[in-house]
Amino acid sequence: MSGHSKWATTKRKKAKTDVARAKAWNKLIKEISIAAKLGGGNPDANPRLRAAILKSKSQSLPTKNIESAIAKGTGANSGTEMTEPLYEGRGPAGIAIMVQCMTDNKVRTVAEIRNIFNKNNGSMGESGSVSWAFTYKGVIIVDAEKYPEDQVMDLVLEAGAEDMSTEDGVHEISTSPEAFDAVSKALENAGIEMMSAELSYVPNDPVKLGHDDAVKLLKLIDKFEDHDDVQEVYHNAEIDEADMDAE
Incomplete structure (x- = not known):
């Protein structure tokens, strides 16, 4: 299993700047609110909410923010209707990439995600084109x-x-x-x-990347993660921690 790659990616997320952390927290808050809206505010009876809370705690989201997000989600006026599209494509060296989004405007989001792929050594594919990986x-x-x-x-x-x-x-x-x-x-x-x-x-089968392709992929991932509608980016690359640090 790809334990090293997964943990290295997790550490990289934790080590980002305060500005990046604030953006990551906003994504966590959005997920908590949607989970609470769809399944109720009790994490013991709402597995999705519980998973979102566990993830938020691991990224040091304050308890008051978690509670506020749950309250917002369960409130009568809990915001615009959101959808959760999953976009698939290829990155540098043909690396498989899946981009999980949360948006109130799929037309806008799909165009912007496609643009990020195209401008950063990637290409967007059809649904199912890489999810098998x-x-x-x-x-x-x-x-x-x-x-x-x-x-x-x-x-x-x-x-x-x-x-x-x-x-x-x-x-x-x-x-x-x-x-x-x-x-x-x-x-x-x-x-x-x-x-x-x-x-x-x-x-399922991580692909080892050399330094140059790893740096290109990390830049592409950063572009996705900077987008407000993107919740998570998944890929099948195995990247050395030295390349992550050098990026």
Whole structure:
């Protein structure tokens, strides 16, 4: 499994500037509000909301912001009707990319996403053109230096996790979407802190990139993540941490 690549990407997101963090927080708030609007404000009865809260906490979104986003979502006037299109395409070196958006205007968003692809060594494809290269699953990261492998593995496998690997100082736990909630709750109940927890499109066969293509891809990802309608960007590239730092 692509644990190293996933955790390196997570660390890169955490290390961004305050301005970038504020933009990331806005995306988290949007997701919490939509999840609360669609499924109610009780995370125990709304798995999507619970997943959004777990992800928000792992990115240090303050509790008051989470509570405010839930209140907004469950309020009578909770905003414009939103849709959640998923756009697919190719990046540098043919890397598969999926861009998850949340928008009130799909016509505007699809044009702008296509433009980002075209201007940054990429091309947008049809629905289904690259999604076969990914599996939708839960990914949970736990600090391996704080929690022994046996302790965590026994717990998560009993709760329904599919797999766990330990590398680069972290345990990466993989679950089906259906088991994600049970596994994350089991960790919480055992007092094990999660460094990251989210439902994600994970590449089936990561593709190793050289330095030049890695830098091009990271610039493309940054362009997507700067767009207000983009919630998440998924890709099947394996990138050295040195290239991430140099970018």
